[in-house]
Amino acid sequence: MTHRQRLSTILIALITALGLAAAAPGTATAAPVTQAAAGILNIPITGATEDAGTFAGTFTPESFAARDGGLVAVGTLTGTLTDAAGDTVGTVSQPVAMPVAVAQATCRILDLTLGPLHLDLLGLVVDLNRVHLTITAESAPGNLLGNLLCAITHLLDQNPGAGALAALLNALLRLLN
Template identity: 65%
Template sequence: MTPRQRLSMIAVMLLAAVGLAATATGTGAAAAPHTRAPAAPPPAAIAVPSAPITGTFTDAAGGTGTFAGGFTPSGFAAQDGALVATGTLTGTLTDSTGATIGTVDETISTPAAVAQATCRILDLTLGPLHLDLLGLVVDLNQVHLTINAVSGPGNLLGNLLCAIAGLLDPLPSADALAALLNLLLALLGRI
């Protein structure tokens, strides 16, 4: 996989994970009586949707409380060679009785991980084969064999084969990934 393909895959995964949602910010204003043309409506803004965040905690009574909210990314950066996402975490804390015990509305930075990926190990196409082995005739039609390795937690062989397959590919730095992701966020704001 080339660096350009890897970056394209990361960008597509980010957009798929985050999603796109357009919301209108207003309607056109009526024209003033002395103007020739009506005022142009304000452009529609693209809102970066929030990714859902849920979790549990032990409340003061020893029961299991819940957190439900979302994270809206506002930018990406490289810290100590790792990619981090900065954004707003909002949500509500509810105790085991169902009572709301607090809300969260904070700007946070969190490590950003690349989603599970596959890498092509082998793509082999064999044309039709005709074998005559001492009177035993074997005819085989076209065969297309594709082997993909899936990387991710618990996929030992997939992780190993993807790492070996990409040994000679230059990996983009966290700075390069942060720049690309910030560009995508800026483009979302302009659409």
Template identity: 65%
Template sequence: MTHRQRLSMIVLTVVAALGLATVGANPAGAAPSTPAAAPAAAAIPSAPVTGTFTDATGGTGSFAGNFTPSRFSAQNGKLVATGTLTGTLTDSAGNAVGTVTKTVSAPAAVAQATCRILDLTLGPLHLDLLGLVVDLNQVHLTITAVPGAGNLLGNLLCAIAGLLDGTPAAGALAALLNALLALLGQL
């Protein structure tokens, strides 16, 4: 995997993780909005955010909006994304109750996709073993490890495969992501 592919994967994963991390947020507490930051450039990707809240009648209302990151930072060794959350609160009857435009911070997790362990291509093979003839055409063997909860072998093999990669610290990753945001803002 090239550095460009790895960097693209990190950006997409962070944006997706932000969307997943904020799905369970309680947007009712965010209704009194504060002055928002300057609008983000259209080139900066945003992540969809949805959630529910209890409306004034006791019913279940919904929240639908977007989170647009504006900067990343390291807090206590963890990566944190700060950006603008915008969206609409809708009550259980389907009426729009209000809108939210608020600067929020959320933990950002960088999930590792898969790790290529082995990519082996064997050409055609002809074996004559004392009268037993084996002919084999081209074989392409790909072994991929999938890390995650409960995937012990996948976690182990990905850790071994990445030993020499050097995982960046949260501060270095935040600086890299801020540089990417700046570049995207110039598009």
């Protein structure tokens, strides 16, 4: 595997892990990242209109940026809009900025393993073999306790902000091109 192929694989895995989200709420979806023969990343985008029409196209990221404390992918959206009968209504090829959403994550809060225990409590004898307790928190929208515990768990971590993450992704894109 060449150096370029390795970097392409890393970038594809990173973008897929972050999960590109649609710019506005609706029925648009981003399919898994694929790599074109020319080495440019193309992310298939599909959606439905209110009048039963469809949109099919691709998003090609050209850079990443930090905006309003979040990470966005800046690139070109190209595609075709069709009506309910399947007739082409129009085509689009324009620059867009799409927010990059972090996929659901879990945080390990506690992993406790106790060996065999023998308790004699005033004549009540309790024998336990091995006990393994694992507590994890799921960080996602609506998971208030999970979000809080993950934030507390990673409070002192040196996680890069949106600007540092955008710089890293831009460096990877430059290496691929």
